[in-house]
Amino acid sequence: MEITLNHYLAVAATLFAIGMMGVIMRRNLLIIYMSLEMMLQAANLTLVAFSRFNPRGHLDGQVFVFFVITVAAAEVAVGLALIVALYRVRQTTQVQDLNTLKF
């Protein structure tokens, strides 16, 4: 059985769906954040697959993934700093305890 572009896209979509499940059903802020990272990485896999199967052989998709990885690393640093600052104030990382803006 040959591995086609659709195989890679399907695997990436499955990983994205798993990350989305994690965001919806978990209550721990850190796990939610990890699931968000997983969704980003699934998108990266899609970009690399499209870049590889591009008949013109351009590497622009890989350059884009490079930028995404860089920005994601910066984003993780800022997000974790936010979580630590939140923990200092509220002593929790559970989303059901963060109900200040809840109507």
Next chain:
Amino acid sequence: MEAFFFWIFSIGMIVCGLAVILNRNAVASALCFAFTIVFMSALFVMLSAFFLAAVQILVTAGAVMVLFLFIIMLLDLTAMEHAPRQKLWMGCALVVALGFVFTVARTLYTLPGGTASLTNTVTPSSVPSFGAATPVTPDDTHQIGKLLFSTYVAPFEITSLLILVATIGVIVLCKEEPRSAPGKEASREPKKETALTR
């Protein structure tokens, strides 16, 4: 052979991804996430993106995971491990995820060139979309470097500015209150230790 490795890596990646969201223990989740990234790097190697596979392991499975584990152990999240699972939300999540996968599958079914494989390099030139793949370029690091410093030099510089802003932002966010000792400075790790001492 290629199919064998593809299935090994992708099934491993999806199992590890499921373990991330189903594990009660946050540390185990983080380690499973690191394994997810390692399997994804293997898929990158299969797609002959060697540079990105190395960057992925170094940055995401290395640096980002160390940050996550550091924060998880710092905040001591063992208290919520025995909370009951939310069956309703799990059902909702499953429905949304299955709907998403179904939509993507239906789209892939009609994707032009989606059935192109890496082995049949002969493609009709009239097909402008994703056809059969080009031959493997072993010097992808070289080519990505050339692209980064020619076509994408402006985004590259802006990214460095973004990282600078992120670093300053992290320092500001984790700064102590003004009443504390003024001796704390610009390193990231000592700032996060301050949460421990409270």
